[in-house]
Amino acid sequence: MTDRKPPRSLVRRTPWPEGAAQALGTPIQPSVAYTAQSPDALDAQYEGRAPGYTYAREGHPNAEILARKIDGMEGASDGLVLGSGMAAVTASVLGLLRAGDHIVGGDQLYGRSLRMLREELPRLGIPATLADPTDIAAVEAALRPETRMLLVEVVSNPTLRVADMEGIAALCRARGILLAVDNTFTTPRAWRPFEHGADLVIHSLTKLLAGHSDATLGYVAARAPEHRKAIYDTAVTLGLTPSPFDCWLAERGLYSFELRYDRAEENAVALADHLAGLPGIRRVLYPTRPDHPDHNRAKALLGARGGNMVSFEIEGGRAAANALTRAAPQIAFAPTLGDIGTTLSHPASSSHRGLNEEQRAALGIGEGFFRVSVGVEDIALLKEDFAAAIAASRGEHDEA
Numbered sequence: 001m002t003d004r005k006p007p008r009s010l011v012r013r014t015p016w017p018e019g020a021a022q023a024l025g026t027p028i029q030p031s032v033a034y035t036a037q038s039p040d041a042l043d044a045q046y047e048g049r050a051p052g053y054t055y056a057r058e059g060h061p062n063a064e065i066l067a068r069k070i071d072g073m074e075g076a077s078d079g080l081v082l083g084s085g086m087a088a089v090t091a092s093v094l095g096l097l098r099a100g101d102h103i104v105g106g107d108q109l110y111g112r113s114l115r116m117l118r119e120e121l122p123r124l125g126i127p128a129t130l131a132d133p134t135d136i137a138a139v140e141a142a143l144r145p146e147t148r149m150l151l152v153e154v155v156s157n158p159t160l161r162v163a164d165m166e167g168i169a170a171l172c173r174a175r176g177i178l179l180a181v182d183n184t185f186t187t188p189r190a191w192r193p194f195e196h197g198a199d200l201v202i203h204s205l206t207k208l209l210a211g212h213s214d215a216t217l218g219y220v221a222a223r224a225p226e227h228r229k230a231i232y233d234t235a236v237t238l239g240l241t242p243s244p245f246d247c248w249l250a251e252r253g254l255y256s257f258e259l260r261y262d263r264a265e266e267n268a269v270a271l272a273d274h275l276a277g278l279p280g281i282r283r284v285l286y287p288t289r290p291d292h293p294d295h296n297r298a299k300a301l302l303g304a305r306g307g308n309m310v311s312f313e314i315e316g317g318r319a320a321a322n323a324l325t326r327a328a329p330q331i332a333f334a335p336t337l338g339d340i341g342t343t344l345s346h347p348a349s350s351s352h353r354g355l356n357e358e359q360r361a362a363l364g365i366g367e368g369f370f371r372v373s374v375g376v377e378d379i380a381l382l383k384e385d386f387a388a389a390i391a392a393s394r395g396e397h398d399e400a
């Protein structure tokens with residue numbers, strides 16, 4: 001232990017009591033500022049000759065510990081943890097694009113990423129074109145001479161279409177376009193974008209990686225050090241910094257990520273098959289099922305790693321959908337994914353409510369369409385709960 005004498009002033013900081021044994025758990029470091037020994041020592045830090053921190057917006061230990069863990073999973077170096085998945089998307093596009101550049105995005109990206117491309121970037125002089133990433137000819141047709149970046153998700157939300165990642169990577173390589181992959185849904189357990197030609201890897205850590213719906217965070221890693229520096233400078237200037245407490249929670253969540261992912265995926269496969277056999281189900285979408293439209297590509301890209309997301313459509317409209325969620329209060333009806341427990345979302349009333357009925361119909365999202373983020377519960381319980389919920393949806397629908 002250090003000095004046991006009381007401090008002479010309440011205002012003066014007391015050094016952390018050291019002992020021969022170290023804490024097993026990671027400490028949380030909430031300090032906004034870090035003291036240096038001298039201006040020379042500060043120079044050494046800023047010039048990268050000595051490690052250390054200066055100001056939390058520029059970096060802090062809890063973010064760094066978390067970033068290094070995700071780097072390891074993604075085969076990245078010097079990835080950055082930021083305040084949300086959208087902060088990671090923002091830092092990537094604003095860090096690397098300038099007015100006059102053009103960006104192409106998958107047409108079924110996460111809703112706010114779509115909004116970034118449709119509304120925010122054009123406002124800054126960066127036009128965007130959306131294209132179906134399962135159709136390489138459509139992606140190629142969207143490219144312009146000034147296209148600088150292509151932003152894509154491997155598995156789309158909520159219809160779980162699988163992008164032609166090999167074709168897209170080859171196209172980007174041939175045209176010198178930066179390939180940014182949002183790997184939130186697939187996670188490095190199923191797909192490691194840097195091994196397949198990506199220049200940037202983006203995550204919403206809020207989802208499967210942190211895994212407990214209690215931390216909002218993002219991550220971005222760049223293959224090229226100069227891209228990493230540009231993204232870092234933009235993120236620090238725009239103030240996209242994560243909270244140390246959130247980083248600590250996410251780090252703790254990450255310890256069990258691989259176990260959670262494997263169990264949730266195993267459950268998802270079984271739940272998809274179970275749903276497909278229930279009366280009242282119009283279709284079930286799961287990437288590695290033989291009836292999935294991208295089945296062959298899913299197998300080739302992901303092997304058996306179909307992930308934890310399952311979508312399905314029931315017969316009937318809004319009344320049937322209401323009856324389903326009411327009959328299953330133990331399955332959280334919540335607009336998120338990747339929680340340790342199973343959650344259910346209804347895109348027509350949440351993520352896709354901004355689209356009109358016709359636009360939703362074009363994507364195959366009707367009032368009976370649900371997306372399940374499967375968790376780690378006992379599969380027998382999940383099968384029982386879903387069977388009861390779907391039966392209830394039929395009852396109410398039949399009466400209506």
Ligand SMILES: Cc1ncc(COP(=O)(O)O)c(C=O)c1O
Nearest residue numbers: 084085086110182184204206217
């Ligand atoms: C694929 C994907 N990317 C990015 C985001 C945004 O992440 P966040 O909510 O952490 O900002 C989400 C959120 O759902 C997402 O699903």
